[in-house]
Amino acid sequence: MKQLFPLLLLLALSFNYVNSQRPGGDRERGPIVITGKVLDKDDNLPLEYATLVLQSVSNPDQITGGITDIDGNFEVEAKAGKYNISIEYISYKTYKLPNQTLSESTDLGTIKLALDVAQLEAVEVVGEKTTVEVRLDKKIYNIGKDLTNSGATITDALNNVPSVDVDVEGAISLRGNENVRILINGKPSALAGFGSTDALTQLPADAIEKVEVITSPSARYDAEGTAGILNIILKKEKTLGFNGSVNTTIGYPVNSGISVNANLRTDKFNLFNTTGYSYRDAPGNAFFDNTYSSGSFDRIFEDREYSRLRKGFNTNLGLEYFLTEQSSLTGSVFYRTSKSEDGTENTNKRFISNSLNSETFRTEDENEDDDNYQFSLNYVNNLNDDGQKLTVDLQYSKGEETKTSIIEENNTIPNENLIVLENVFETELQNEYLVQADYVLPMGDAQFEIGYRGTFEEEVTDYRLDSLNQATGQFNINEDLTNKFTYNENVNALYTQYGNKIGKFSFLLGLRLENTQLKGQLDSEFDTSQLEEQLGVDVDVNFDKNYLGLFPTVNFIYELAENENISLGYNRRINRPRGWFINPFPSRSSRTNIFQGNPDLNPAFSNAFDLGYLKRWDKITLTSSIYYQRETDSFERVQEETGQTTTDGIEIIRTIPINLSTNNRIGAEAGMMYSPTKWLRLNSSFNFFRFSTEGIFNDVDYGTTNNSWFARFSSKVSLPEKIDWQTNAFYRGPSSTAQTENSGIFSLNLAFSKDIMKDNGTLSLNVSDLLNSRKRSSYTETEFFTSDSEFQWRRRQITMGFVYRFNQPKERNKGSRGNGGDEGGEEIEG
Template sequence: MKRILLLLSFIISFGTVSAQGIGGAAPAGVTGRITGTIVDSITKTPIDYATIALGRAGTTRSTNGALTDEKGAFKIENIAAGSYRVTIAFLGYQTKIIDSVKTTAAKPDLNLGRILLAPNSKALGEVVVTGTTPIVENKIDKLVYNAEQDVAIAGGNATDVLRKVPLLSVDFEGNVSLRGSQNVKVLINGKPSGSMANNMADALKAIPADQIKNVEVITSPSAKYDAEGTSGIINIITKKNNLAGVSGSVNAGVGTRQNSGNLNLNAKTGRLAVTANGGGFYSWPQTSTISFKRASNNGTQVLSQTGKSESDRLAANGSIGADYDFNSFNSISSNLRLNGFNTKVDGSNINENTFGGAPVVFTRLSDNSIEMNGFDWSSDYLHKFKKKDQQISFAYQLSHSVQLNDYTTDFSNTVIDEYGDNDADNTENTIQVDYTHPFKKVTLETGVKGILRDIVSDNRTRNLNSTTGVFTPIAARTYIYDYNQDVYSAYATLGFTLAKKYGIRAGARYEATEIEGDARSAGTGVSPFSSSYYNLVPSFVISRTFKDYSSIKLSYNQRLQRPSLFYLNPFLNSADIFNQSQGNPSLKPELSHNIEFNYSMFVKTTVVNASVFYRRTNDIIESFILPTSVVDPTTGNTVSGSKTTYRNVGNNNSVGFNFFGQINPVKPLTLRGNFNVFTYDINTNSSVVVANTNSGVQMLYNGFLMGTYAFPKGLTFETFLITNSPRRTAQGRNPSFNMWNLGLKKEIMAKKGSIGLTVIDPFNENKNFRQNITGSDFTQTSNFSLPFRSFGMSFSYRFGKMTMQAPRKKRGVTNDDLKQEQQPTGNQ
């Protein structure tokens, strides 16, 4: 901690010294100032944030400048006597040039008075941005998918958008993978969200696709980012208008499987901007079926289940934020985001078990409920120095979430039922300082950060005698567990350009992690522990651009993956007594080494992006099934069941290739395709025993093909096909996934609104998801079938009359250091 405070003091001192020397020594002789006021030539209202550039008369090079304030006024200081050229520019207005502006030693101060700036002849009362940005951009450290350029995403949610992003794949439960790895961090506007750490799949479904501006896939994060996310970072940027006035949009979707809605409002006047939105989704109750069988290798024990379950999901989120610019150099912002979801699954299963040749048949009824509510509040202050691109920011974020996990199990052949409740409370405080200093040819970025996490897991498990109505607590599984994780970090990066063709960014990040965990009640079987580990993670990227709009990039970085609450929670869920689940608070973080070589090309409407990569992950965390002793509710005998938990199973080596391409064979038709192929080669730890059938190098793949045709009069048709191979683990194979979508969209109401129709898998009423697991002494197979074919209709409308304003600088807390939950497959 002392090292962090020392570095923080250095950064503040360095910024203070730099600020004192911003303008440099004043030139010899008398200097003056040039002032004036910029107003709209038609409305005669002041124009704030207009750019004033000053250069020597007869040249086009600018040597000084300023921005206008909210009254349209500007002031350029330290002007030596001479002749100058003043250029005034602002988006949506015609650029104005005033040449031969003269100051003298006798009259060093010059007031240009009121300067009229005329709107462009093509400017409209309402600003409409047309698609000049390519749908995919390749930058030095990330790939950007511009979702707002995709005309066929209306009515969907963030999951639908991510399925179209190169390098990514999303399975049927909403679990996101980057180049085949689910160890990825998802941010919203550069900030973490408690909902993502608790249940990423439902959190993504609550974000309407219409609100997403673009998606950044950061495969080579610089040292400025937290070291978390072994495969990379996904940053979802939502739409935010830099427009004066009041504007907004409303979006709604109704379908045979789920419904969604969202309202977005933006207001900006002068230096104050306020944004608010709220939305969510609800899935109609759907009935799924499952068949399950696990058999010991010697055949003495067979567990067999068939059954069905009814599930529904409800999710909602909302946010309100405000930004205020005190002047051109100081600004603050604050944002509050609320989120919540509820999932209920009610199941009925027929169990046909065999223990030592004796058959046992009974019916198990189960009710499961998972509810999460939370908020993320962030505030930050940004100070820009007079030197271009020099700035310092201070940010704070408080995140809090409460997750309730309850279940009830009723056995048909016994009067003893089981009730389980878990309340998990997660509080996270983050503070960070970032400083940027541009030198002549090199830009330095440095900063410090502290994250304090406090998790309290309150577990209550009890038996109910349905005859007497008496509850009996299970002492060993009724306790409160405290888990504290503190992360302190500091970083420094250097970025520069060589010969206008080569871009280089190099840096390192040091992170210190301190962990403590303990149960408050004795005799719980959960041992207290503490751990500390320290990591220095380097990053390096070099890129080279060519004249034909193509570029190549080589990068290396190390990444960490700390387990989040979902993986750590020691609550034992035994809704199915023979198939239990429990987190593991003793998990170690994953550490990965990543090397990537990338080529990208953009010519007119043709886009090509191809990469080869290597990733080695040490102490990889995977779901793991272990044998456990349970009491048969029918006979009272102790028999063997299973417990699904999480373990650091070993080291994985992955080599892969990715290709994305886009082409327009004819003007109205756009074809896009993405294909990933990669290996899974696990070397398990000595403490992890797996079957030989799961060893060796496994080849995996995923990809999509998409075609869009733009008809006249705002009518667009799209077809979209995705496929994912089965996902491998140390114990077996998880389900594959494929899907075919058809969509039609029509612009209405002078292009302010649209209506759409969507069809998903029209020829498959149900989909089957098969899993095969092989342990050291058992084999397990399951098939989960759920309704999949769906039809939906969407509507969107935007309103408001606005004028252009200057864009705002991205800032704030960016926690991306936790391994986030992946939605389980077919749980009941």
């Protein structure tokens, strides 16, 4: 990385020097000023950050230009000469004036841009165009303005997005449903840890350009994720020339990092790189009050302290080469490596009746090394100016995760002696291939699409547990918990969809055909008969399952008025089990709690309906929806007895995922943006849902009905001296499952920022969880034990940050090249 910036700077200087030495009539003429104003054609609102491009006719490599201000005005100084003029803005048709002779200062007047027909979903824009856009099948949140993201991770940033909730352990849910598909730039990615959200806690939030919340996905999207899709679009600068930013943070508890975004763009290529390093500690704590109906103890108190040290490095290097004015080829490579050092100290007080019988002290030290690679190739050909387009994507991802753990537990009262010493070794290898092709054909005001997408994944988990035999002083392999399991998931899909707009009525109809193959292979040199007996005689640990399904989508919008519409969406989706949900061999976080996968687990299927309403006034924007989802064979994690106890007589409890028969969910959400003045912006959202489950497993009825809700409020105040102040508040109401009741959680974040160095730099102060109240309190009750617990994943965090921008404005340019379209989100997901 140290050699990259001098190289990029040298390239930029050389490029400018060569252009300055080329002969041509433009070089000898004096400077002139080009002015004008850019508006939205439909509502006459100014388009901030629209791009004016001036390309010399005699020397096409010589390009200059500028961007519009908050009122849509531009004023650009250039040399007199003959130019091809274009004005661009993302999701809008490019305005072109070829072969224009500019011999004196010129006012181009008011230019109105119309939405691009090739993006029929872009039917409405809400509030500030740089904040949120509402389309036929999704909402797009440009979260770069959120001050609380300074020094934060992608997971933290997602917790500020309406409809999204991230619990204290990092689990992401959409409208209260955790079966959400996470995509990076429209595709499954090693950046997201192949479906796990752990990697998102290590990547910086400032790498995000926007987040697409897709609750009614069109047919071009993978049918995975019954709750919907969260598509995270990473930054890729579009401003001409050499530009970028450097972001540094430092915080307490330890939270330091640096990330660099650099971009070199010419008319022929766009070279971009994002590189970051982070060093974070996330101390936490937990308390458990457990009672047992069997075993040696009636009650056990557990007091835990966590330390989680994360050291991570990531880099993304790409080159977009413009083959012609209509086509481009983009290649990129991503690499992420991290080292984690986690420690847990657990003090156990064990009671018989009401008397303290003994006390133990357990330590768990885990070291984890992660290495992930991803290679991508994307080809885009805009076959004509009407929006006809061909897109082809190839991608290979590889991940390797190695864990080593030492678990030691000692008696401290009444006598000091070793209870158990265990070593855990776990290696997980993941490989994924993606092949995708999409074709878009405009038909007047209509649009037809067809495409193919294939993903081929393999996940190999090698798990080994060694326990110390105190009699011999040697470690023995635990044959019941040592295994190697290979899981394959292969999906082939074809889709087609048709959209049109007739007067005030817009619709998008699609159908997706998917074939899913799930394969599992267990390799163990030990006897697995006890394992198979525990799972049941009908469960095959080696399996090859095949599913063929049709997934229709229907989306409608009717414009009641210019700034008011209603929408209706329907889609059918699938939730495929991940490898760790399938692996039949148990793994454990402690001696008394194990997690066991279920190889008999089948995919879950859902049918979802969404009715939405949008209304925009001068200073207020209201979005709302009512939704209903019915999911069959839904996943539920249940706890049950294993019939086994530890060497010191504690009942071992198993958690296992199962297919329940149905899960019905109905809810309503509303969001409001209010900007009474230029210096104050208020944003709030509310989501209420009711869900009920039905199902029986091992003769236990796990049916339940529950209501819950969550709400968030955000205010941003612009103070004098270029100081901004932002407050984010969030509350998640109580919820319950068949076995567990969860209390409500409240958290409050504060952030301040100040622009310095002629607006090229920004200082920020961010306090996450100001009241230190982000804790999960829950109560679990079964026939054999109860657990009353409180868990805090991370304590209050204070972070200071500094951002320096070179050759780019404070707010990033939102324009596009004109034929580039939406950066990887909607276009490449098939």
